[in-house]
Amino acid sequence: xxxxxxxxxxxxxxxxxxxxxxxxxxxxxxxxxxxxxxxxxxxxxxxxxxxxxxxxxxxxxxxxxxxxxxxxxxxxxxxxxxxxxxxxxxxxxxxxxxxxxxxxxxxxxxxxxxxxxxxxxxxxxxxxxxxxxxxxxxxxxxxxxxxxxxxxxxxxxxxxxxxxxxxxxxxxxxxxxxxxxxxxxxxxxxxxxxxxxxxxxxxxxxxxxxxxxxxxxxxxxxxxxxxxxxxxxxxxxxxxxxxxxxxxxxxxxxxxxxxxxxxxxxxxxxxxxxxxxxxxxxxxxxxxxxxxxxxxxxxxxxxxxxxxxxxxxxxxxxxxxxxxxxxxxxxxxxxxxxxxxxxxxxxxxxxxxxxxxxxxxxxxxxxxx
Numbered sequence: 001x002x003x004x005x006x007x008x009x010x011x012x013x014x015x016x017x018x019x020x021x022x023x024x025x026x027x028x029x030x031x032x033x034x035x036x037x038x039x040x041x042x043x044x045x046x047x048x049x050x051x052x053x054x055x056x057x058x059x060x061x062x063x064x065x066x067x068x069x070x071x072x073x074x075x076x077x078x079x080x081x082x083x084x085x086x087x088x089x090x091x092x093x094x095x096x097x098x099x100x101x102x103x104x105x106x107x108x109x110x111x112x113x114x115x116x117x118x119x120x121x122x123x124x125x126x127x128x129x130x131x132x133x134x135x136x137x138x139x140x141x142x143x144x145x146x147x148x149x150x151x152x153x154x155x156x157x158x159x160x161x162x163x164x165x166x167x168x169x170x171x172x173x174x175x176x177x178x179x180x181x182x183x184x185x186x187x188x189x190x191x192x193x194x195x196x197x198x199x200x201x202x203x204x205x206x207x208x209x210x211x212x213x214x215x216x217x218x219x220x221x222x223x224x225x226x227x228x229x230x231x232x233x234x235x236x237x238x239x240x241x242x243x244x245x246x247x248x249x250x251x252x253x254x255x256x257x258x259x260x261x262x263x264x265x266x267x268x269x270x271x272x273x274x275x276x277x278x279x280x281x282x283x284x285x286x287x288x289x290x291x292x293x294x295x296x297x298x299x300x301x302x303x304x305x306x307x308x309x310x311x312x313x314x315x316x317x318x319x320x321x322x323x324x325x326x327x328x329x330x331x332x333x334x335x336x337x338x339x340x341x342x343x344x345x346x347x348x349x350x351x352x353x354x355x356x357x358x359x360x361x362x363x364x365x366x367x368x369x
Contacts, residue, residue, distance in 0.1 A: 026317050028321075083208055094235075150171050154168075157336075287304055315356050
């Protein structure tokens with residue numbers, strides 16, 4: 001069996017396949033997005049005489065200091081990476097070994113169960129509870145003596161729910177008892193000064209400029225953690241990408257120098273989109289349940305009849321609307337709707353979903369007949 005075909009704990013249908021293989025060119029309205037509108041190069045200042053050298057393996061000092069200030073911490077706790085995805089991958093490759101146990105949660109981010117599984121780890125992907133919170137009883141039941149890492153996405157992609165402090169405290173106690181680590185994917189957390197990584201060397205926080213700041217094209221992410229963990233991850237990074245683009249790091253410094261501007265823009269756009277989505281969902285309480293988003297640029301809907309969400313999202317695609325089905329996120333009977341887009345575009349996309357809901361029986365008869 002090749003690595004490409006190796007089964008994972010639960011990836012029914014990959015996001016990569018849905019986004020890059022099966023849907024391009026088939027929609028006019030993208031409601032699958034998980035970030036605000038992309039920023040423009042014209043917004044930023046680029047020194048014309050910038051020397052395009054290798055840069056620094058851990059990131060330039062000015063950028064690391066700016067990132068540390070978000071945590072009200074220190075630059076020696078920061079490693080700059082090629083997007084948050086590389087930061088997560090470096091944490092796995094540095095801290096995990098074959099046979100280690102990794103606990104993660106679903107629906108959630110596919111990498112958190114697939115990447116450790118490919119490394120030979122024992123992965124426990126635990127379903128969130130009925131309220132989409134962390135099921136601490138299930139964690140206690142399934143943790144083994146081989147526990148090395150618990151991975152939490154907060155606020156969660158796709159549910160939009162922020163992990164409660166009591167939940168994180170309980171998980172931190174668990175990893176501490178097993179000499180392990182709590183890895184926090186905080187890409188959707190606007191206020192990183194509240195991160196649990198500030199108070200414990202057992203916690204690693206990961207974030208970046210893609211989701212909240214709207215600059216995914218810069219591919220700038222980071223981890224914040226104990227200096228010795230950051231240094232070990234930097235040594236692993238030298239074996240792969242060595243360093244980030246100097247060009248992108250300079251532009252990232254410009255973005256973070258105006259962080260309050262971009263955070264205000266994010267909160268404003270997200271708030272307006274959530275308001276539209278909440279009002280729309282109130283019209284469909286008999287068929288859909290919306291989990292109230294907690295400062296995320298998307299909302300999570302569950303299909304109350306338990307029907308197949310992939311089928312529902314394919315019906316939306318026929319109407320020119322791209323949604324993100326639960327199957328791509330380790331879930332069932334649900335879909336994610338992005339809200340940080342122009343209000344008129346969001347409203348039109350929801351209007352087309354109205355049509356699907358009103359004609360659901362016709363769609364089902366056509367696809368099964």
